[in-house]
Amino acid sequence: MGNIIESAVSLRLHVARIPDTLFVVDETRCFGCAACIALCPVDALILDDLLVVVDEPTCTHCELCIPSCPVFALSLEKD
8 A cells, every 4th residue: 555655646746836826825724733744745844833834946736735734724826
């Protein structure tokens, strides 16, 4: 099973960034549980004062973190 997960993550890392799109953290919802940080394969997410912050140049827009958020605070939105 580990090989399937590793393969899926590897494939998502090679997804081209989506043009004119930004990773958004809804600050009114995020409470700093860090579930998304644990799943980010490129370490583009950090916790700053109980709020998730994204390093946009590092983020690959793989979207692995989005479904991990229990309060639906993460999304990709058109710029």
